[in-house]
Structures are given as structure tokens and as C-alpha cells.
Amino acid sequence: MQSGNERIVIIGTGGTIAGASGSATDNVGYKAGQLSVGSLVAAVPALQSASLEAEQLAQLDSKDMDEGTWARLARRVQHHLDRDDVRGIVITHGTDTLEETAYLLQRVLAPRKPVVLTAAMRPATALQADGPQNLLDAVSLAQTAGAQGVVAVVAGQVLHGLEIRKTHTYRLDAFQPGPDTGLLGVMEEGVVRQFRDWPTGEALGATLLPEAADAWPWVEVLASHGGARAQAVQAWQQAGLKGLVLACTGNGTIHQALAAPLEALRQAGVPVWRTTRCAQGRIVGAADEAAASLTPWAARVELTLQLLQQSATG
Template structure:
């Protein structure tokens, strides 16, 4: 005998099982929100460069991009709510430990970190060095607040979730997705402050995301994540490292002030090939003899610092940062020196990472 109620219940059960099956096929992605422009708001739709960062909470950020539900099962956590220029070593460690804990969970396939663009490259490199996992970790930000005309944050976030949930993004280290590009967290840096294509790497992007599909063109060669000798869960405090920016007429007293403030290493952001002014050489040699590591980086946007070129690094017992810019050299030195290193071991680390 025909029973419409029983038929309706059967159809509902079938629909529920179908939805469950569809959900099961989608990757589980956790979004950790830290603030920044991607969570910012302006006074009007015309405010694309003047606005308040870190205003929109993670739940509203996720709801503003309903397309996320089509590519992943997404949940969010509010780790912090700040503009990224206010990131400290303590905040880096707290974020890194949370990312590492999530990466160990069987029900997490990938992690997205929303972040302000000012120091996004530093956080990406820190996680690349210290979170020991093959699972995709993707940092994302935006150059315009969500309230602006032609806001870039929604698509950037969508692309980040796509990448974080993709099996083909595994074992590639920490990634950064902005402006449709997929960059290595090690290589990428912010090059301009008023364009949506603000981030690039002198060695080129790893790939692109186009209409929800990843296209890969190269892979990172330096040590990272699961192959790293560093582990954020074993680090209780980062070593104090300072950057001194060189320029014509730079006084040697800046280096002395950094050392007096407790720096275990000084990143010399030199001109050209990490050049050091003649009047600063005696001071830097003295500081090295006192136990402060001297690391030559360069303030120029591209290239890399050659060892024993411009300065006799072997003779002075200095380290060169290779192709790392000053801010990333600071991150690596802070991580490495948290456990104490000789200058020879520190140089090895700069070559490998």
C-alpha cells in the first residue's frame, strides 16, 4: 500500500546521505584569522588605501565568501585581530604552535592563515622553517579592504582554501596566495604598497590558481617544514636579532646600540652586495669578538650576497644571508640562535634554508 509519509522520509534520508557523501569528499580546511587588511573596513567603497585593518571577525569573513562551501568544509578560529606590523616574536610562536597542533589532527587536511600584508612574508617564512608537516599551509591577505570597490580579499581567500585543500599542494612548504599567484613563503616579498599585485619573488611564482584549479610550474628546493631541523613545538623563545639599515653616512653607533640592547645577532642590511662602510667595519669586528653574530644581507630587492666578496667574511667570522632579504634573515637567525650556533653552523643554515 502506497504510504506518502514513508516515501517522503525515504527521500529525506537519501538526500541526507547524499549530502553527507558530498561533504565527505571535500577536504577539511581550518582558517586561522590574525587580522590585517583582509579583515579591514573603510569609511566608503572608495577607500581602498585608507581604512581600518583588523575589524571583521573570522566567522563573518568566511560567510562573506559562500563559494568556500563548494570546495571545502571550512571552519575558522580567531587567533588574533591586529594589523600585521604589530606582530611580535611571541605572537609568531603562538601562531606557529597552533598551526603545528592542527596539522597533527587527522580531521585537518590543510590550514589557511589570514594575515596583514606588511609582515606576511616574515610569518610565512617562520612557519616554513618551524612547522614540521607535509600538509598545505597557506597564508593569504589582501591589498584592499572588503568594503572597497574591486576588493581582492574574497578571491584571494577562496584561492587559499582551494590550495590548502589540494593534495597537489602537499610537501611544497608554506605557500602564499595573492593576486591568483601561488608563491613560496620563503621566496615571496611585498614589493609595493598600493597595488593588488604587491607580492612577488625574484625566482618566480610556484604556480597559479585559475577558476579553482591549481597550475604548478616549479617546486621549492630549500629545506622546509617536514624536512626542517627546527620545530616550533620545541622553541620557547626566539633569539633577539636586530636589523641595521645601511646608507651613506651611516654611523657605527647604530650597531653598538643594537648590541647594547641585547641582540644575539645583527643583520646588516647593506648596500649592493651587502657592502659595509669602512667606518663600520671596526665596530662590527669588535662586536663579533664579543659574541654577537654579524650577518650581511642587502637592502636591494634582488640578487644575493656573495661570501668573501666586498668583505673577507672568513677572516672576520661573519655570515652572509645569501638571497634572504633583511627581514627574512632576521627570522632565520632568530630561529637558529634560539638554540645557540657557531658562525660556521649558522652559515650552513643560511645556505640550506
């Protein structure tokens, strides 16, 4: 781990990394978000000499992540990034929606300092707890000279914030990069071995995100599948849906039963974006599709941000 006087701020949001179970051998029956971020830091001896500041923003099971927490998180991260004495930010997070939070933060903040999300697949009480090493790696990366952008560090892998995907339900190495991109780097004994450039981009600004959850546009994800029916699309339209992301079969195809209600949705002015439900690849031959290379979950975040921008510009 690199030395220095520059501060790393660690923001806790809960998740399995802060989870606890009644048994050290129980890796699935735990309750997420039970331990404070301060206690997570205290459990890693190598962090005791580092210049750290811990802040508890939330204690969520990340399956329950919500828009209000996203807005508060983006604002707090920006607040700390603006401090001259802060080198970088580490966010402890649950694994279930980590990829959505990472995508949103990179698009909203596009930080020139490192913002590192980390997580765990085992609770802190487990015999094989992976949280301490992941947290240590995340702090090491946040201290790295030249690092910038939103990334994730899990199981020794460094992943681009716009591309990370959770691909396994149980393994410690549950995350992978985009299928056509690759790892941004790996952590080796506290040092980053970098393969690709750090994330960059134009920041949309944390103030774009409303603090009230009901001020966010309603965007859903719908999967096409055998036996699909039109009623779901029709019900959502009647209820005031503002945007829809399709997790299509194959190379962007949809069940014929969905064609008419989806066209009615478009005619009503509701944007409908296509992605694929396939784990690998993108929609080929659809250059006009904004979400052709995104996962359904990243596409939902992107469409939400675009609708917020449209609302902000009137």
C-alpha cells in the first residue's frame, strides 16, 4: 500500500461485506448491512496506519437500492471529491446492484479522482470472508497515483464502472468485465497492474439526481421470452410508465405478441430501448440503438439519466 498524507474517504452503504450470520459456516443465510463501515476498517490491520475517514451513508441490502440513496451517495461522493485533502473515495456496497450504482456514478460524476466500489460475496462472519482483502485492495487502488474514474475492485480484479457485470450467484469471483472489453487491471500485493485506461467522460452532475424518489422518471425492464403476453406493457402504459428497456432474445428480437403494444407505447412518446438478454455480445446491425452494447440494468440507468436531463432542460 502506498504511503502519504492524502486522505481516503470510505463510505459505507451496507451489503454482504457488512453482513453477519449466526454461524461462521453459513454463507447464504446471513443478514446484509449489519456492521458499520468503521468496524469493517478496524478489522483490517493493514489499514490502521492509513489516512482514512469513514462515513456511514446507508445500511442497505443492495437488492433494495433506491433512487433516494443514489442521489445522496452521488452528492456525498462529490462533496468529498471537491476536498483538496482527499485523494480518493472507497464505497462499500452490496453485490446485487453494484453494477448499477457504478454505472450511475461514472455517468453522473466522471471523477478525475478514483471512486472505488468494493463488495463481498461472503458475510463478515464467514470462515472465508472476502470483504477484508477486497477493502484493502480498494483503498490501495484509491491511493494509486494517476487513478481516476469509477471502478470496482473485487476478488483482485479491477473493473471499469460502465462495464462491470455480476455473472455468478455464489463464487467469490462473481464479477466479470464486459464480454468484448476485458479487465481494467488486477491487484497484486497492493499494487495495480493496469491493462486499460481509467474511465473518463463528461459529468452530468450530482444535482441532476432528485432527492425525492417520486421525482425520478419511472423506467422498467421487460424481458422477451416464450409465451410473452401484451398485458404487462399495456398495464404499465396505463399506469404512467416513462421509459422501457427491453431485454430482447438473441440479436435484439422480441416476441410477436409484444410488437403492437410496444409500438403503441412509442406512439405515446415513451422511449423503448432494446438490449439483449444474452450474457455475451451486443445487438449487431443496430447502430441507432442507444443501448445496443449495454446490459438491461445499465440501459435502465442510462435511460433514466436521459429522461432526467430532458426534464431539467424543460
